[in-house]
Amino acid sequence: MTQLFTMSEAVKTSYSQVYLTSLNYREGELSVDAFKGQTNGLCGAAVPGGLFLGLGCWGGRVPFTVEVHDVAPAVDASWDEIVEASCRFEHLPVALTGCDGDCAYPLPLTTGEYRVRFCAKGYGESKQVGGLCDPAIESYLLILWPETQRADEVIKQTSAKAAHFHDEVRNR
Template sequence: MHRPVTGEVHVSYGQIYVVSEHEDQPDLDETFAGQASGLCGAAVPGFLWLVTGLHTGDVGFTVEVHDREPPVDPVWEDIVEVSFRPLSGDSCLQQWAGERDWLLGLEETDYRVRYSGRGMDRGHELDTRVEGDAADHYLLQFWPATPQPDRIVRQTSQIAAYWHGVARETPPERVEGEGA
C-alpha cells in the first residue's frame, strides 16, 4: 500500500477533486449524472468530485493506493464506491480552483475507488473551520478492478443522505443531438 496524501487538506464549498488531464473542470451535474451515490462523482472520465461535510477549512484526509481491495473499516460512517480510470499518469488530488495538488501515483488502468467519511454532519454544522481539531475526516482508497456501477456501502449522516438524493435526481447526461 502507498499513501500519497496524509494529514489535512483544505476544502472550499465542501469539495475537493481527483483530476487527470482536465483543463475545464466539469460541473456538479456532469460528475454525478446517473449515479446513485452522491459523495464521489465519477461520471466524467478521469475526474472525481469529492463532497465533504465542512464547507470551508481543513479536513482530515488520507489517500491510499492498494494492490487489491482493502477491507471496509467500521470506523467510517459514510462509504461509497465508484469506478475510475485516470486519463494520464499525472492524476492528483486537487483543492478547489487548483490552489494545491498532490500527485497520487496512479497508473492508467481501471480502479475501484472507495470514499469514506466520518463526522460529516459535524463538519456541515460547523460550516467553516478556522481553529481546533478537524470535525470531519476522509479516506480515499484506490485498487485495480474492472468497472462496476457505483454503490452506497454505508450511509449514516444526514448530509450524505442529502447528497445521495441529489445524485439520484440528476439524470444521466444527454447525448448531443438527442431529442429536444
C-alpha cells in the same frame, strides 16, 4: 494485499469539494456531470478522468488520507459514510486538488481503471475554527485499487446530510 502508498494531509477545500484528476484537467468539466447516472451523492465518478469528492465541511482545511492498494482492502465499518465508485485515468500525473486547483497532492498512479472507496467521519458536523474543519469531528479517507469498471454503490450511510446528497443524485 499490499498498501502501496499513503498520504495524510490537511487538504484545502472550498465549496465542500476536492477533486482527484490529472493536473491538466479542467474542473468545470467535472462538476457539471460528475454524478450523472449514479446512486451515491458523495463521490462523483461519471466523467472519465476525474472524481468529484463532496465534503461536509464548507471550506478551510480538512483531514484527508489517501491510500493506494494493489487489491481491495476490507471495509472498515468504523467510518460513518462509505461509498464506492469506478474511475479511469488516461493522463498522468493524477493529484488530489482543492476546488480552485491549488494545493495539488500528486499520487503515484498509473493509467487504467480503478475502484475507489470514499469514507467520511462526522460528515457535515464540523464547524470551521480558524480556517480549519475540526479534525476531531470530520475526516476523510479515499482508497484506490486497480479494478475493472462497475456501478457505484452506497455501502454505509448514517448522516442526514449524506442521505440528502444520495437522494438528490438519484432523483435527477
